[in-house]
Amino acid sequence: MTAAEIKEERWFAPPDAGDDELDVAEILQKHAGQRGGLIAVLADIQSRWGYLPESALRSVSAAMDRPLADVYGIATFYRAFSLTPRGEHLICVCLGTACHVRGGPGVAEEIGRQLGIHSGQTTDDGRFTLETVNCLGACALGPVVVIDGHYYSKVTRLRVAGMLEDAREGRLGTAEGREHRLPIEVACPRCNHSLMDAGHPIDERPSIRVTVGFGEDYGHLRLSSWFGSQRSGSESEIPAGRLTDFLCPYCHQGLTGTDACPECEAPLVTLLVRGGGAVRLCSRQGCPTRRLDLP
Amino acid sequence: MSRWKEWIGMINLAINGFAVTVEDGSTLLEAAQFLGFPIPTLCHLEGLSPYGACRLCVVQIGQGDRARLVSSCTYPAQEGLRVWTASNRVLRARRMVLELLLGSCPQSKTIQDLASAHGVRQQRFRQEQEDCILCGRCVRMCREQMVAGAIAFRGRGATRSIGTPFDRNSEQCRLCGGCLYVCPACELRCTYTDAPERAVCGGCANLAPPCAEQEGFDHMMCYMNPCVACEIPTPEPQPGVPS
Numbered sequence: 001m002t003a004a005e006i007k008e009e010r011w012f013a014p015p016d017a018g019d020d021e022l023d024v025a026e027i028l029q030k031h032a033g034q035r036g037g038l039i040a041v042l043a044d045i046q047s048r049w050g051y052l053p054e055s056a057l058r059s060v061s062a063a064m065d066r067p068l069a070d071v072y073g074i075a076t077f078y079r080a081f082s083l084t085p086r087g088e089h090l091i092c093v094c095l096g097t098a099c100h101v102r103g104g105p106g107v108a109e110e111i112g113r114q115l116g117i118h119s120g121q122t123t124d125d126g127r128f129t130l131e132t133v134n135c136l137g138a139c140a141l142g143p144v145v146v147i148d149g150h151y152y153s154k155v156t157r158l159r160v161a162g163m164l165e166d167a168r169e170g171r172l173g174t175a176e177g178r179e180h181r182l183p184i185e186v187a188c189p190r191c192n193h194s195l196m197d198a199g200h201p202i203d204e205r206p207s208i209r210v211t212v213g214f215g216e217d218y219g220h221l222r223l224s225s226w227f228g229s230q231r232s233g234s235e236s237e238i239p240a241g242r243l244t245d246f247l248c249p250y251c252h253q254g255l256t257g258t259d260a261c262p263e264c265e266a267p268l269v270t271l272l273v274r275g276g277g278a279v280r281l282c283s284r285q286g287c288p289t290r291r292l293d294l295p
Numbered sequence: 296m297s298r299w300k301e302w303i304g305m306i307n308l309a310i311n312g313f314a315v316t317v318e319d320g321s322t323l324l325e326a327a328q329f330l331g332f333p334i335p336t337l338c339h340l341e342g343l344s345p346y347g348a349c350r351l352c353v354v355q356i357g358q359g360d361r362a363r364l365v366s367s368c369t370y371p372a373q374e375g376l377r378v379w380t381a382s383n384r385v386l387r388a389r390r391m392v393l394e395l396l397l398g399s400c401p402q403s404k405t406i407q408d409l410a411s412a413h414g415v416r417q418q419r420f421r422q423e424q425e426d427c428i429l430c431g432r433c434v435r436m437c438r439e440q441m442v443a444g445a446i447a448f449r450g451r452g453a454t455r456s457i458g459t460p461f462d463r464n465s466e467q468c469r470l471c472g473g474c475l476y477v478c479p480a481c482e483l484r485c486t487y488t489d490a491p492e493r494a495v496c497g498g499c500a501n502l503a504p505p506c507a508e509q510e511g512f513d514h515m516m517c518y519m520n521p522c523v524a525c526e527i528p529t530p531e532p533q534p535g536v537p538s
């Protein structure tokens with residue numbers, strides 16, 4: 001699951017006392033008759049309310065005929081579950097080994113100092129929750145901080161204020177928020193030829209050049225090599241919403257894979273990232289889906 | 296192998312070099328203890344399911360490079376298995392386990408006795424005066440014998456603890472005291488009733504002053520309110536959830 005997907009699952013309507021009971025019953029109904037479905041039920045409750053309310057744990061315990069102590073034990077065991085409401089923005093600081101030696105703890109401390117909270121706490125105004133995780137799997141980019149699913153790489157104490165500002169201003173994931181973007185270098189997964197095009201920079205970096213086919217027409221499409229930026233350029237006009245065939249400009253093999261875009265169900269295109277991992281993007285013109293899968 | 300052994304469900308294995316025959320389905324611990332080979336245990340208790348938490352009952356199975364240590368209380372006896380219950384490697388492992396247990400809970404009489412019996416003469420680890428070694432005896436007692444399920448493990452890693460959900464009185468708790476009874480860390484029951492000067496404490500937490508003089512019960516291993524041993528009601532829990 002990508003960070004963006006996690007983020008989307010996490011943020012839902014704020015806790016509403018009115019329909020608590022009803023919805024827990026609904027979730028329980030969905031998982032009724034499944035053996036060992038406790039974690040699935042708790043995960044659904046967590047994603048519905050952003051945390052596990054005590055009343056919900058009691059309902060689950062009663063409905064699934066498990067002691068409350070068991071349910072509570074599982075709810076406290078997994079880091080994905082939270083017993084207290086989380087803030088509007090969730091900040092995850094990676095303290096895995098690589099991030100740790102590159103100064104992750106200092107970054108966590110600085111964020112905590114600026115927000116006046118410790119790890120695991122939420123600010124009084126309910127805007128930020130600070131959590132530490134033990135590895136995000138992006139060790140080469142460490143120290144890594146994720147705010148609401150947006151990755152900040154090589155974070156220093158000096159950048160903390162700007163990152164928090166981005167979150168406060170709602171600039172995460174938009175063109176103005178620059179810090180969250182990740183420079184990537186990609187290659188064709190078929191012939192391993194680099195797709196970087198230094199001759200036509202976009203966003204002051206070499207662009208990614210691929211051949212696209214739509215109907216009878218073919219042309220070059222250039223994409224920004226900043227992961228997180230949607231800017232692109234093309235010699236010919238591609239109608240928005242049009243499904244396109246992505247081809248490698250060097251080996252002319254198709255890049256379109258079998259996975260479908262979660263947004264519009266068009267096939268996803270896979271490009272290799274130098275240094276490991278893959279980036280996937282939607283083959284429908286104008287669809288914003290981009291996924292970065294790091295090893 | 297004679298046919299009758301197979302017929303009545305017996306299996307052959309070698310314990311400390313002796314060829315023995317034990318009932319199929321028994322664990323190595325049961326087999327060894329039945330035949331008179333002593334294996335020390337801590338988290339094991341007859342009548343409760345095997346748990347394998349304390350690792351004190353380790354034995355060596357296999358030979359040569361393939362030899363490995365397993366917890367005998369959870370390992371089923373297998374046909375042809377070669378078990379060593381007191382090899383040098385086993386004894387060394389047990390001594391290390393005891394030294395670590397002694398470091399986390401030095402006031403426990405049970406652990407002191409075990410350490411003494413195994414010749415642990417030094418302690419290289421900082422004493423932590425923990426009141427719980429997370430052996431899970433009370434959890435299993437509560438669930439399996441008392442069919443209550445009032446307490447369970449909570450959290451994980453360094454913050455793992457045993458207690459009631461939300462640190463509040465459990466509706467399932469019937470104040471049976473079974474958890475206190477089986478606890479290896481607090482064998483010495485608190486005798487505090489009305490005369491604090493005559494109290495012999497160390498029951499629920501430390502050898503330190505009687506429970507009444509402590510700030511609260513939150514760091515003691517007493518999940519009952521009022522405690523059936525010392526009859527002091529637990530103060531109302533603080534609002535909020537433990538981290």
